[in-house]
Amino acid sequence: MSVWPAWEVREDERATTWFTVRLGFGDGARIDVLAVVGGGAVSLEEVRAQPPLSLDDLAELADWIEEPLFRACAPEPEPAAGHLASVGSRRARPIWPRGIEGQRRIAQEYRSAQRQGTDPVLAVMCATGHSRRKTLRLISQARDSGFLTPRHARRRAAS
Known part of the structure; x- marks a missing residue:
């Protein structure tokens, strides 16, 4: 799985960032997702899958991409002793x-x-x-x- 920023829009102190998420499976199946992070929420704008996802798999998609997406959009913490x-x-x-x-x-x-x-x-x-x-x-x-x-x-x- 790979996650990378696609683009970002800043307005005042707020930012909205689009991320591209790609999941590749051993059997050649692939899922591409365009996720938007901004305003304290995450939404999926586009999902493309080959072969198509079942409804059960689509429901689990958020669990599959949650941790990698969170790591990609979370700011790097500043190291401080004891924190x-x-x-x-x-x-x-x-x-x-x-x-x-x-x-x-x-x-x-x-x-x-x-x-x-x-x-x-x-x-x-x-x-x-x-x-x-x-x-x-x-x-x-x-x-x-x-x-x-x-x-x-x-x-x-x-x-």
Whole structure:
């Protein structure tokens, strides 16, 4: 799999970047994706696959390209003593506290992004350096601990 920037448009302090993602498979199958990152969101503008993807494969496409796309669009962290920890040979990730303090900080990042009108999950992903799946799990733990409101209000049965 390869990911590379196609072009970028800047307006004031905001930037929107298009990335080309290519997945090649051993049997000769290929998927080309044009992904747009900007405004706190990621969207897919174009997907071309040879042979065509099934609906199940198309649904899994986001999982396939998520980590490489995140690595390509995440800014390179500035090394500072005590602030970064190496995760194998993949990349440096900010040190994030575990337990209650970590959940409290996740809730702060989440609410801050909501107030700014950006994607709260992407904001937590960028803050923690984790994948979307791991980030959703962390947000769920913060909800369960009471740092965030429940996702869906429970309805009481009429008596």
